[in-house]
Amino acid sequence: MSSSFFSYxxxxxxxxxxxxxxxxxxLIKxxxxxxxxxxxxxxxxxxxYKLTSVKLLAFILATLFGMTVNFIGQKFYVFK
Incomplete structure (x- = not known):
């Protein structure tokens, strides 16, 4: 929780x-x-992971998708 406040x-x-x-x-956005x-x-x-059974690939792709959504959401929705 505190890390999300710091990030905000x-x-x-x-x-x-x-x-x-x-x-x-x-903050709400x-x-x-x-x-x-x-x-x-x-x-x-x-x-x-379900499709490939490769944990590292699943982790990397999930992180990339999450980072992309986070940046786009903050730039164009939260702090526009």
Missing amino acids: FMNKIFTFNKGKNYNQKY FYIVFLLKLLINVFVNYYI
Whole structure:
């Protein structure tokens, strides 16, 4: 939980330059994207592993999909 708060503030301040002021709207949107990323990560990991039985491949692809969804969601939805 604390790592997600840290991620929220670092992305807000440094990555997307949205200032240091607290904004509940950003925080709610951030957690919507966070949960979406988590679900995508779990499903991609599960299905790639189920199809290939290669844990490392499933992990790498799930991480890549999750990172992509997270960045796009934050850039165009949370901190637009």
